[in-house]
Amino acid sequence: MKSKYTSTSDFLLEIGERLRERRYELHMTQAEAAELLELSLSFYGQIERGNRRLSLENVIMCRNKLMIDPTYLLTGIRPLEIGISNYLKDCPKEKRYDFEQLIKYAANLYKN
Structure with missing residues (x-):
């Protein structure tokens, strides 16, 4: 599979842009985001500019701290806005089994 990125710098730049977007959504400054992520302000700014890469940690x-989906951060592919896990978490215990069976049935229909 061929990558859409022509260079590592393009890849890092897009990650930085997505991180900046999330910081804006949270109405945070770079200094606040850096502190929250336990990074130096300089290092965090370099990440947003695509000059440095994020470690797995x-x-x-x-x-954990910015509530940004790792898949979205790294690829730009957004997860479903409302995941099944949110519904399951909020489902009353007495109805949880039925809900799980419904999801399994739907998944089987999707596969076929």
């Missing part, structure tokens, strides 16, 4: 930190 920092990707997980972004997920």
Whole structure:
């Protein structure tokens, strides 16, 4: 499978742009985001500009602290806005089994 990126710098630049978008959504400054992620302001700014890369640990930190989906952060592919897990979490215990069976049935229909 051929990558859409012509260089590593393009890839890093897009990650930085998605991180910046999320920071704007949260109404945070770079300094606030850097502190939250336990990074230096300089390093965080370089990530947003596409000059530095995030470690795996920092990707997980972004997920936990900024609530940004790692798949979206790295690829730009957005997850479903409302996941099945959210419905399951909010489902009353007495109806959870029925809900799980419904999801399994739907998944089987989708496969066929």
